[in-house]
Each structure stands twice: as structure tokens, then as C-alpha cells.
């Protein structure tokens with residue numbers, strides 16, 4: 548009883564799932580419509596008092612704006628998403644990113 552060891556290549560029939568390994572959620576910037584990974588956005592949350600940049604609650608409606616693109620923080624580009632509050636969101640984004648010791 549000497550069976551020759553048959554080397555079976557590990558071929559498993561299965562569903563083809565390309566890119567299933569590096570799963571990263573993508574979001575779309577409300578200003579420029581670019582798709583990027585979530586970590587590259589600033590999240591703006593709809594709070595009862597208005598849109599809040601980096602607000603406490605992660606529930607409810609949220610919008611995403613590029614964290615590194617000042618052109619996406621312009622009021623006129625935010626107006627499509629935030630309407631009358633676009634100016635307030637723009638100001639919050641700028642205060643979040645602008646260094647205070649600017650001379």
C-alpha cells in the first residue's frame with residue numbers, strides 16, 4: 548500500500564471577488580464630486596441647530612468635503628449641498644484648517 552503522494556494544487560472553485568481584501572469605504576465630496584476614501588474627508592453632520600463640522604453625533608445625515616482642498620470649502624461650491632447654511636459650513640471648515648498664527 549504505497550500510494551504516490553499526489554500534490555494537489557490548492558485550487559478552490561469559488562466566487563471571484565476582486566479587491567475584496569482592501570476594503571475601504573468611499574465617499575463623494577459634495578463640492579467637487581470626487582470619490583475618495585473616507586479618511587480624506589471632513590464629515591459634516593446635520594444637527595438640530597444646523598450643519599456641524601466635526602460635530603459630536605455620528606448618526607443622522609452626513610456630508611463629506613475634501614479635507615485638503617480649500618477650493619472645496621468655498622461657499623458657492625457648498626451651496627448645492629447646504630443651501631442657506633453654506634456660508635456657515637464654509638466658515639467652520641476654514642476655522643478648522645486655517646492656522647491661527649497667520650501674519
Ligand SMILES: [Zn+2]
Pocket residue numbers: 576577578579580581612613616619
Ligand atoms: Zn472636494
